[in-house]
Amino acid sequence: MIYEIGKTSGIYCIEGIGNARAYFVGAPDFALIDTGVPGKANAIVSALAQIGIQPLQVKRIILTHHHWDHVGSLWELQKITHAEVCAHPRDADYITGKRLRRSPRQPLARVLYGLFSLLGAQKLPPVRVERLLNEGDHIGSFTVIHTPGHTPGHICLLRGDYLFAGDLLFATAGGFRETPHIFTADVKTSRLSIAHIAELNFQVILVGHQPPHVVKSAERVRELVRKIGVME
Numbered sequence: 303m304i305y306e307i308g309k310t311s312g313i314y315c316i317e318g319i320g321n322a323r324a325y326f327v328g329a330p331d332f333a334l335i336d337t338g339v340p341g342k343a344n345a346i347v348s349a350l351a352q353i354g355i356q357p358l359q360v361k362r363i364i365l366t367h368h369h370w371d372h373v374g375s376l377w378e379l380q381k382i383t384h385a386e387v388c389a390h391p392r393d394a395d396y397i398t399g400k401r402l403r404r405s406p407r408q409p410l411a412r413v414l415y416g417l418f419s420l421l422g423a424q425k426l427p428p429v430r431v432e433r434l435l436n437e438g439d440h441i442g443s444f445t446v447i448h449t450p451g452h453t454p455g456h457i458c459l460l461r462g463d464y465l466f467a468g469d470l471l472f473a474t475a476g477g478f479r480e481t482p483h484i485f486t487a488d489v490k491t492s493r494l495s496i497a498h499i500a501e502l503n504f505q506v507i508l509v510g511h512q513p514p515h516v517v518k519s520a521e522r523v524r525e526l527v528r529k530i531g532v533m534e
């Protein structure tokens with residue numbers, strides 16, 4: 303399923319590709335942000351067809367981070383689209399296979415990780431990352447914000463009023479909360495990253511695991527920062 307966020311944003315949310323969402327940004331970017339779990343390339347291609355986008359029109363695939371529910375269909379999609387694959391250097395190493403995804407330390411997270419591995423998380427084929435994105439880089443209409451913590455190379459992308467936030471935050475009915483700590487590599491660093499984005503101006507946050515949060519998102523993030531008590 304694909305739908306436009308607002309009426310004329312040219313930003314589309316793609317659902318039904320595992321529990322993580324992907325986003326597509328139309329002209330002039332033609333960029334896909336994240337790719338869902340493995341085996342969803344065809345679902346993404348048909349979602350894009352519904353808005354008149356053919357695979358070869360996709361110029362870039364930008365990954366918010368290396369987790370399997372965000373890069374799962376990258377390998378297949380790259381073959382179909384020939385798009386430029388972009389990620390932060392510290393997560394790129396996991397995507398290219400240079401570093402191996404390791405199981406986390408916490409017992410519950412280990413159990414979940416074992417389960418994901420059974421579903422194919424370990425066996426993701428390596429993909430070449432053609433463009434490395436660092437803090438402050440401009441790529442098309444996006445500004446890259448390095449937001450480490452959930453993973454070392456997690457990034458957010460700012461584009462006008464819109465912030466693509468990957469798994470930095472979870473949206474709730476009234477605002478935001480931290481992504482469950484069991485999935486986060488470094489909670490303290492992640493909190494500093496949340497404080498970092500709270501200083502930016504945007505209206506809408508597009509997170510990985512809930513529908514877009516469209517009203518006064520920056521204010522809601524500042525509320526969360528006060529609640530978790532991080533100061534920069």
Ligand SMILES: [Zn+2]
Nearest residue numbers: 367369452469
């Ligand atoms: Zn994640």
Ligand SMILES: [Zn+2]
Nearest residue numbers: 322371469510
């Ligand atoms: Zn995720």
